[in-house]
Amino acid sequence: MRFGSFFKNRQKNDEQKQEHPAELKKSLDQNLAVLKQLMEEPNDLVIRAFSLGQTNYRCAIVYIDGLVDKQQINSNVLKNLQLFAEKTDLPNGADSVLHEMEKELISVGDVIKADNLDEAINDLLYGSTLVYLDGIDKVLMIGMKGWETRTIMEPVSESLIRGPREGFTENLRTNTMMIRRQIRDPDLRFKTYDIGRRSRKKLVVAYLEGVAHPDLIKEVNRRVESIDLDDAPESGFVEQWIEDSFLSPFPQLMNTERPDKVSAAILQGKIGIILDGTPFALIAPLTIGNSMQSPEDYYERWMIGSFLRGLRYLAAFIAMFLPALYIALLSFHQGMIPSQLAFSIAATREGVPFPAAVEAVIMALTMELLREAGARLPTTIGNTIGIVGGLVIGEAAVQAGIVSPIMVIVVAVTAIASFSIPSYSVAISFRLLRFGFMLAAALLGLYGIILVYIMINIHIVNLKSIGVPYSTPFSPSFFRDWKDLVLRAPITMRTRRPSYLKSDDNKSVNKGET
């Protein structure tokens, strides 16, 4: 019954919405009445009606409390308008008065005249201040947004030792500002969209005109335009809406909190997607080579950068294969372990009641649980969880004879390796694949591992990120791009943008060549 009435109400509301006259009236009272009726007078809607100085012109300013900078409104709008009478050369007619207000009286940079109610209300909800004047069906929208925001802080999920310390915030303007400050190029484009039927969040597609490939720009814009959600609370929604394949364990767009990462990608000819309300920006396209890159590779000198990157590839290998190799070697190919090591493993495994596969799955799952618990808890308690989990449970499990010490080493090394992968979402998909490898190893040993490896490769070569093959630059191979793959070539040798992006303006470093 209640549900029925709820839906009825809902329907009625919809009908009412459709009925409402989506146009501005001439009379101020009517306008305000429409506004009140539309929003049902919420208590954060501030309507301040007054007359223009000593004149008979009545006007009103409307804003939503909390979304605007009240101080500025008072000093730059309200005050100026109320002192209107001091002006002597008063123009005649509401039209010209409004014009005068727009041009002269309101000391704010961002003033737009609108004659459409929908547009005005959208802007009102986004933090604009509306100025109505009696006798004209137009309204001024003053952009003086100001709300409580988080200050710029160091990105939590991607910390660097060397590199800029600022990270994106939840405020779109701050974020675009940070990119603008890195790329002072008039060709930098910010294409803005409203995402979400109800939430109407701003989304910015950022790219460099003449550097990013036109087809890529077109494709990203086409996909962003197709988004039709009630709300996109986080850029993850956008990512999942526009990605190429939802059946893939691999992320097809890079997400990052770092402005330097986004601007570097834009300069390469990629496209950044920034959503209001989240510090995580997206970078498209993402290929397999990118998943192992960290901005720090470029900030440190090239030898160090190359070494760190090589280390990371090793880490990726360990994170994916080590437990599976342990299972395969112990249950199928004991002969491959050198005899000394085999004896010591056999000695430590004495009394362990489970086969290697069960042992490995128990420990790997425990590790995942610990990680998850640590991530969900406040930082201080999270650390405790690490100590309790890592040391106490590990030690106790060995003492109790549930797992062997070697297994604890394997799981610990795997966990450390998976934490050293720079991108969280890549690391998590590697961890997911690890379980696939473990299952294959338990069934078919090394043979199973290589089959799963081949399957992952098959998947990767068929996968695309915004139309760019995921396996680039390995295959289709762009040998020039290999300078920035495992080896990070010196800055002076990396003279070109990645060739798979087919940028029109290919050169990124000018060494005096023509």
Add this chain to the structure above:
Amino acid sequence: MERFEYADNSIGDREILVAVPSIVIGVGVLSMPRDIASATIAVDGIITIVAGGLLAILLTWFTAKLASQFPQQNFIDYASLITTRPFGIVLTLLLAVQGFMLAAFETRVIADVAKQYLFDQTPYGAVGLSFLLVVVYAISGSRTGLFRLNMMFFPIILIISILVMLLTTGLFEGGNLLPVLKTGVSGHWDALKQSIFSYIGFSFLLFYTSLVKKPKNVPKKACIGMSVAVFLYALIYVMCVAVFGNLAAGNLLYPTIELAKNVQIPGGFFERFESLFFVIWIMAIFNTTAMAFDAGVFALNSIFKKDRKMQLIFLLAPLIYIIAMLPNDIAEVSAFGVFVSYYGTTMTAIITILLLMIARWRGVTKQ
């Protein structure tokens, strides 16, 4: 630069360059030194390997030349153009059968070798089945993807082969290579047949060249790719003979894997290198099998007007599995291998040369 458009799906001649050795290098190389060493004396087999290789390169050139004369046309289209439509269908079927048989053979050998070197308890049926399923997964994807897989796996295969040879240089005994040039003509003839057979697979160029946008360079690139295979074969053969001696090499079942068995890893953090070698070699075998199966499906599919790729794959995969599991023992498997090689080589050679000659004679060119 015009080779790869943004999100383009076609393949280039570089992909062909890698695809040719990827197709050719498969299970053949694992047993190849045995067949050749048993027919020749000391290291004389290298002559036949190179001679067979040159012949194979020549045939590759012919196939690629024939196919590249008809850019972006399927084999069936230009075969029908040169001869007649029914004849074209027959030729396509004959070549498609070769692909399926090669795929079946590779599947069977991989199951046998895995049983020998990786696990002795798992039934080879399960091993072969899991392998074939992965192959089916691969060819259900895009054809471009297959070529990209070749590009990804081929360097790994080259690296592991070179690694094996580098790590066994300590066992290299020059004395095993002598005396040279003592093999009679009949011995060379036997070995030559074996050596040509280990190069089968290049006939798929007849189909895949149609995917290349500008196939002008395909014959050259295909020949370069083939020479890589010839070079690798010759190197492996020399190493096998030098390490084992001709007699032992001629009696080992899989001399190439046995070569890997002799690898001593410095530091000794794991043993039995041959298991690792074979596991990585599975990628090479996978490439061959996937390409062979896909070429067969590609050929059959071109007969139908509608795209029936998926139906064909699911229809043919069980068939291939059954054929692969038919031979009862090693002897029957190698007899099957000999048959596949004979069939493949003669079919490809005859069809290619016939079509080239008729095309020249009737003056058929691109439509």
